[in-house]
Amino acid sequence: MKYFLKRLMGFSLGPIIGALISLIQIRILTQILVADQYGVSGLYRNLILNIPNFLYIGLDQAFSREFHQAVSKKHLFQQAIIIPIGMGIVLSFVMLIFNQTIANWLFSDANAGYIVIWSAILLISMIVERFVLISIRMQEKAKEYSGFTILLKSLIFAVSLAMIALGIRDFRVVVFGMIFGQLLGDSLLFLRYRELLAWKDFVFDYDLIKKLLAFGFPLMVAMSLNSVLNTIDSLMLRSFSTKKELGFYAAGIAIVNMIGILKTAFATFWVPTAYRWHDEGKSMKHYKFISDAVLFILTGIFFGILVFRPVIMMILGEDYGSVQYILGLLCFPHIMYTLSETTTLGIVFSRKTYFNTLVSLLALIPSFFINLWLTPKWGALGAATASSGAYIMFYLARTYFSSRTGFYFNQSKHLLSICIMFIAAFINTKDYAYRLSITFGLALICLIIQFSTIRDGYQIWRQPEKWDFN
Template sequence: MIFFEVNDRSISIDKMNNFIKKLVGFSVGPVIGAMITFITIPLTTHFINPSEYGKASIFLLLQTIVGTFLYLGVDQAYTREYHSIQNKKHLFQNAILIPLMLAFLIFIVILLFLSDISLLLFGDEKFKIATILFGIMIIVMVVERFILLSLRMQEKALEYSLLTILTKLSILIFTLIFIFLLRRDFLAIVYSAIIGQLLADLYLIIRYRTLFKYKEFSINKKLLKRMVLFGLPILIATSISSLLNSLDRLALRAWSDFYEIGIFTATLKIAGVLSIIQLSFTSFWTPTAYRWYDQKKDIKYFKLVSDGILLCMSLIFMFIVGFKDLIVYILSPEYSDARYIVAFLCLQPIIYTVSETTSLGIVFSRKTYLSIWVGVVAVVPNFIINLLLVPKLGALGAAIATSVSYICFFIARTYFSSKNGMSFSVVNHYIVLTILFFTAIANAYLQSYLTLTNSLIFVILIILQASTIKKIFDLYKSEKFKVKNKEKISV
């Protein structure tokens, strides 16, 4: 059977279908994970008051901060080197070596200073078992990170998603056990998170144990040096980014109370549903973007993806804003103040996701040190606004600081990328993000005509992005036309 191509320059229908299939595959886990999160959040917030929830959030925050330093940026270097190294197992074992050694070192320190670490994590020296479990979790976090990265780079979308679901489901099951059978304080959240994560990661280690067979292992000093040099600037940038993501709760801890921390963190969990969408996209987009770059794809394809993601994320934002009052019913009446800050906190994952499509010039050029300046540009206004607003506005002030800093983050990331070979028009991006920010302000302060205001903003966003909708529709039509013509002229 012979097929005559209608247009050699157009994207083939097979490639387009494969593109969509992988995107959907990577999205299955995050979407189901989001559903599990929606079950977990009201379970905890209905039975655990905001102050106790605030205490648990500080522990989870410290876990995130430790994870930031743990990888030393080598995890990002692993994805950068993946398509350049033929022996993937050799690359995996060299990449995981340094972070794993560091994790064991931290665990030893925890054992040596058990009481002090318990006091730091939980505010009391008596929680030693939980502290030891925390140390074990740090080790398995490293293993989980590199196994999942390996699956991402192999573009095993469905397998990656199923493993993500397993972790979320494990945590949910232990949350149910602790809340309904054992206790209803902040330790219920802590224990369910630790034990659920450990069991899911144990399954992961057993399933992919062949990756850890070091019979033919050899240290590649040249490769390690290259990955460390690539990763260290990312480590600094990630540390700044971690500070950026932590300053809100640290500021609330310093200048407010556990109630405000609880409200802020619970709302952040709702916004975290968007973060799961962000994760599903980046899990798919990172290997795809690298492959396109190696194939020297025209920049118009990168721009189309960027415009499409901007459209999708802005529409999701408006959907959440329109139904924000439901958050009160999801969380419980004790968390009613969440309605005023949810729009601001949703901007964080939205802006980050869009920036993943406008900042590729930084990683493609290997100038990862630029990410340090991106972080600085974002952290400075974050600190200043938190300092000015948190003492007066509490969680609302912290939410405003977070959204403003992420707008600065997007501007800096996009600017440095455009200066390093990845330049396309982002004027519409700036206009849309500005509108979303003022929408968040309106939903925090307007009491009347809010539905009308949101409806008008929705229409404006559709008009502004009409060209993107047309391009996507035209692409779909051209592919459909191409398939019909293949069927007609096949022999």
């Protein structure tokens, strides 16, 4: 167990320090940017982070799945990345041609077309970065992975500060920070792993590409739908509400990304570990305990955010006061996704990746209709409600289809805790009387429901020889 936790902390160190840097950055940005400008930058960030998911066509996941079986990691890397790069180049040309039209829609300023041009370059860089980082992750190089995460966050922060020093006080502070900080960080990463990017002896391997696509293509559809799911709230707010509400939503997302950082760290560590455990034939009790432990930690973080809401709001400032009412709901996408990573393993173990398409559809449909219903009325609160409901469905669907493959453990503890957290999130959308007392009471109920996790953890500590988490 100590070795397991040591590697987990190794992967978590970078994201945690990165989260602290992001919190400082949020504090600075929300003091100098009005809500509508922060909203525009948030929409840009959301889009630029999710667009690559359409271009990977699932080959990033296929690369992960085949990594340990491949004799030549470089050969596998180059075969997996060649098609996504080609698709990225095509999309980049489209962005170059229609840069003013895109800029006018996104920034309400056709003269900002140069930002779209730089974004086209960033898009290619992010595709290559994704595959290089997967290579690092699958080799379980925790310190190196964390080191790059810290470097990237630091560079984005530094460029943002430079923009502020130059007197810029609008969305460009965030956008330029992301573009140039990311490109600089990626340049250093590519230099470090230039051997993977040496194409001199490249030969297109049709059989391997066919095998990768067979695994990855169904995932491409699912990942594309997931990207739509991740951006639909912002797009609905942009279309049916105000830029100010979009700004509140973006600020709330930035705060709860603290959980998102932990989600990324856990998923980065968990995927290669779970694949290795599957190859080693680990028993189901190991997977169950990890799932229970993740639920316990996420529940604590969730109620911590609700209880210390006033303290958290000091980061954003008075102009963003409405954000406090949606924080609980905005936690659910991160909580549900992270938790589902421990229950969905049967889908990837069995290679039945077409289930992921059904999962994404089942999550996207309620998201669209709830957004259409509530976002015009409630603004950011409506979008947050739609997002939380969609990701609860995402977790349920992932767990169900995984169980169809034979990978399943009892979910009663999870389901009861999710219901209680959802009630707590809605109670905290208003300043109800005794709000804090009710929140504490619901947290206590969750603790009682999950007491068996504490008991199991104690037994593992007392009898580690019966549990092999290596």
